[in-house]
Amino acid sequence: xxxxxxxxxxxxxxxxxxxxxxxxxxxxxxxxxxxxxxxxxxxxxxxxxxxxxxxxxxxxxxxxxxxxxxxxxxxxxxxxxxxxxxxxxxxxxxxxxxxxxxxxxxxxxxxxxxxxxxxxxxxxxxxxxxxxxxxxxxxxxxxxxxxxxxxxxxxxxxxxxxxxx
Amino acid sequence: xxxxxxxxxxxxxxxxxxxxxxxxxxxxxxxxxxxxxxxxxxxxxxxxxxxxxxxxxxxxxxxxxxxxxxxxxxxxxxxxxxxxxxxxxxxxxxxxxxxxxxxxxxxxxxxxxxxxxxxxxxxxxxxxxxxxxxxxxxxxxxxxxxxxxxxxxxx
Numbered sequence: 285x286x287x288x289x290x291x292x293x294x295x296x297x298x299x300x301x302x303x304x305x306x307x308x309x310x311x312x313x314x315x316x317x318x319x320x321x322x323x324x325x326x327x328x329x330x331x332x333x334x335x336x337x338x339x340x341x342x343x344x345x346x347x348x349x350x351x352x353x354x355x356x357x358x359x360x361x362x363x364x365x366x367x368x369x370x371x372x373x374x375x376x377x378x379x380x381x382x383x384x385x386x387x388x389x390x391x392x393x394x395x396x397x398x399x400x401x402x403x404x405x406x407x408x409x410x411x412x413x414x415x416x417x418x419x420x421x422x423x424x425x426x427x428x429x430x431x432x433x434x435x436x437x438x439x440x441x442x443x444x445x446x447x448x449x
Numbered sequence: 450x451x452x453x454x455x456x457x458x459x460x461x462x463x464x465x466x467x468x469x470x471x472x473x474x475x476x477x478x479x480x481x482x483x484x485x486x487x488x489x490x491x492x493x494x495x496x497x498x499x500x501x502x503x504x505x506x507x508x509x510x511x512x513x514x515x516x517x518x519x520x521x522x523x524x525x526x527x528x529x530x531x532x533x534x535x536x537x538x539x540x541x542x543x544x545x546x547x548x549x550x551x552x553x554x555x556x557x558x559x560x561x562x563x564x565x566x567x568x569x570x571x572x573x574x575x576x577x578x579x580x581x582x583x584x585x586x587x588x589x590x591x592x593x594x595x596x597x598x599x600x601x602x603x604x
Contacts, residue, residue, distance in 0.1 A: 296511060307505050307507060310504070310505035311504050311505045312504075313503070313504075314470045314471075314502075314503030314504045314505055315470060315471075315492075315503050336471070343508055344507060344508055344511050345505050345506070345507050345508070346469070346505070346506055346508075346597075347469065347470045347471050347503070347504070347505050347506075348466065348467055348468070348469070348470050348503070348504070348506060348597060348598060349463050349466030349467045349470050349501045349502070349503050349598070350467075350501060350502045350503075350504060350597060350598060350599065350600045350602065351455070351463055351467070351500070351501050351598060351599060351600075352452060352499060352500050352501065352502075352600070352601065352602040353599055353600065353601055354452045354454075354601070355452050355453065355454055355455050355495075355500035355501070355602075356454075356455065356599065357454055358599075361547070361601065363519075363547070363549065363552070363556050365552070374591060374593075377591065377593045377594075378593065381593050381594035384596075386594070387594070387595065387596040387599050388594060388595045388596070389592075389593040389594040389595075390517055390519075390591070390592055390593065391589065391590050391591040391593060392519065392587045392588060392589050392590060393587070393588055393590055394587040394588070395587075396587065399519055399587060399589070403599065428551075428552060429551060429552075430549040430550060430551040430552035430553070430556065431549065431550040431551060432547040432548065432549055432550075432556075433547075433548045433549065433550050434534075434547065434548045435545070435546070435547045435548075435601035435603065436534050436535065436537070436538040436546045436547065436548070436603060437537075437538040437543060437544070437545060437546040437603055438544070438545050438546075438547075438600045438601040438602070438603060439544050439545075439600070440506070440544055440545070440595055440597055440600060443506050443507075443508070443509055443592075443595040443597045444508070444509050444510060444592050444593070444594065444595055445508045445510065
């Protein structure tokens with residue numbers, strides 16, 4: 285599942301300045317050649333290669349393609365507050381996380397119990413997602429949605445790693 | 450802001466890159482039965498059109514003192530929403546800034562160490578922006594999921 289605690293995690297590694305510099309360069313351009321990274325940081329290509337492998341194998345960093353939600357066919361993005369009853373917020377959060385259109389799930393403290401970010405292709409798909417899938421999830425009492433009119437920034441650098449379905 | 454949708458070949462390439470973007474164009478080409486030049490040209494075009502972004506993501510689980518904070522921002526006058534959102538987008542620590550319909554005017558998301566850090570961040574970096582009327586923050590206790598393969602790619 286998406287719960288990190290359930291996954292066996294490789295040992296934590298200490299990151300030094302070289303690791304952090306490599307991560308910074310790869311954040312800017314994930315396909316930057318090892319040779320170019322080596323030149324930029326004045327280290328050998330073998331060192332870069334070894335460091336990247338270590339960062340990946342320790343589950344610290346992944347270099348991935350992020351697809352624009354509109355290019356993927358989703359016209360709408362919403363932030364929805366979820367109030368829970370008769371069930372733990374963690375359990376409800378795990379069920380919500382299993383829905384592909386729900387791309388971010390956080391258990392929170394405050395007026396809401398869980399905050400989620402969702403995408404939908406269009407209004408009928410949104411109705412189906414909210415009225416049936418989300419509202420029908422056991423333990424969900426109330427949904428308080430807000431529709432994004434415009435997203436000015438969306439750079440999720442630090443994220444929980446879960447294995448894509 | 451209408452963007453081209455990915456076609457089937459684009460989607461097949463992105464599927465490989467979403468798992469591991471360090472895979473070579475030649476490997477993808479071999480797997481899909483297209484030429485390496487096709488893969489290279491498609492990837493370049495998708496990146497230039499901001500349909501995909503190839504980037505390093507790091508595991509939040511490796512930084513146990515990081516907590517997600519949702520900051521909802523209400524503006525003084527509705528015609529200030531855009532300028533406040535633009536000022537927020539300049540703040541490096543914010544990972545998400547969206548103009549919203551409902552709940553409040555703007556949603557900003559960031560990582561903080563604890564409640565004190567959140568209070569300091571909101572007071573010193575957000576409340577000082579002209580047009581900000583009030584903020585309402587929510588602190589995360591468990592970051593269960595974030596599908597990093599999906600985002601709004603902003604030019």
